[in-house]
């Protein structure tokens with residue numbers, strides 16, 4: 001059974017889906033069950049460039065940066081999105097990213113942020129708690 005905000009990937013076509021409302025059925029794409037994505041955290045290899053970091057800024061509010069050392073943003077290897085989730089999981093904010101941009105999401109207010117996660121096209125899903 002899927003849970004709200006779970007992410008699943010099709011390993012055949014690359015579809016990536018987020019559960020908006022949960023159900024009991026199995027998620028299937030291209031005729032195969034989709035893979036549940038379990039977010040990695042700081043204790044995993046490559047964590048330094050993938051785990052989201054929260055930075056308070058005077059002018060901008062709060063930045064969610066991907067990596068304590070910023071992740072590369074090349075055509076071949078980049079962060080595809082950053083997402084923040086509130087503690088009650090009722091408020092989600094997602095920033096899509098493109099190569100050659102910065103792997104940083106800027107938010108005015110940190111009140112509705114409990115955790116952040118990001119998706120790297122090569123290294124998958126990562127998360128951290130604020």
Ligand SMILES: [Fe+2]
Nearest residue numbers: 077120122123
């Ligand atoms: Fe990566």
